[in-house]
Amino acid sequence: MSITMMQTTINKEFRMTGMGLHTGRTVTVTVKPAPADFGIAFRRIDRINIVTQYALATNVGATSRGTTLGSGRHSIATIEHLMSALHGMQVDNVLVEMDGGEVPILDGSARPWLLQLHRVGVRELEVPRKFYEVKEPIHYEVAETGSVYDLTPADTFSVDCVIDFPNSVIGWQEATLNDMSEYAAGIAPCRTFVFLHEIEPLLHLNLIKGGSLDNALVFVNKELSSRSLRRLGKTFHKDPAQFKVHDGVLNTTDPYFTNEPARHKLLDFVGDIRTTGILIKGHFAIYKPGHKANTMFAKYLIENYCQ
Secondary structure, three states, rough: OOOOOOOEEOOOEEEEEEEEEEOOOEEEEEEEOOOOOOOOOEEEOOOOOOEEEEEOOOHHOOOOOOEEOOHHOOOOOOOOOHHHHHHHHOOOOEEEEOOEEOOOOOOOOOOOHHHHHHHHHHEEEEEOOEEOOOOOOOOEEEEEEEEEEEEEOOOOEEEEEEEEEEOOOOOOEEEEEEOOHHHHHHHHOOOOOEHHHHHHHHHOOOOOOOOOOOOEEOOOOOOHHHHHHHHHHHHHHHHHHHOOOEOEEEOOOOOOOOOOHHHHHHHHHHHHHHHHHEEEEEEEEEEEEOHHHHHHHHHHHHHHOOO
């Protein structure tokens, strides 16, 4: 994918309706064209006092199981997959209107958003695009999560991603995005994932009410009894006979890639790093990324480099 030197927006608005991963509520999202230098902004239209939240790391509140703009009654949760698709399509300026507080999870990937962006098309605006071109190596670590980020000079945006889980089900995985021409086929379709032992605690935290085997990969690191399968059937509203465990994945469909978790973490990073508010020309080598660490790194870049 060639990178235009001019800012972009979409040709016309489009609308998507779906369920929020954590709230379980149905939300309609309308993505609208915006003028040059507007940026990417989210707006809740279900509130009397409408507030526009710009998709910047400095505006990010919670980062538990997703990236959330703002806090409280006006917060907008789980923006990362839509942000990833916008970044993947090199879209600079859009207004995202929502009649609820969480972007729909859809199939758990960025692909549905990407398909809509392809359908409506992207057009250039008559204003030059702003880039941050990396001139010297940048190193950043988050001790709390063990995350490490290295950013070095390059002619385009590229990422090497490593995840490292302390179990044999996922363990150490790598994924690479050499440039955005690989994004649509190799990164966008990759779904979010969760470990089976995390599901009940997440439900107790009032999260993943909209989670299902249709929008997430569920990893299992123990043998499941028939009783456990029946209980899971009730949780996911599925016939337990449909379940299959293959290479540690509990699903009714197989993974798209053997390293789909690493590719999804890369997908999330592509969305989260776009909250710097600027396109970056540089190579990222990232280890154990996550929404909290990604946002901290994006804030660090804003404060020190992406002015």
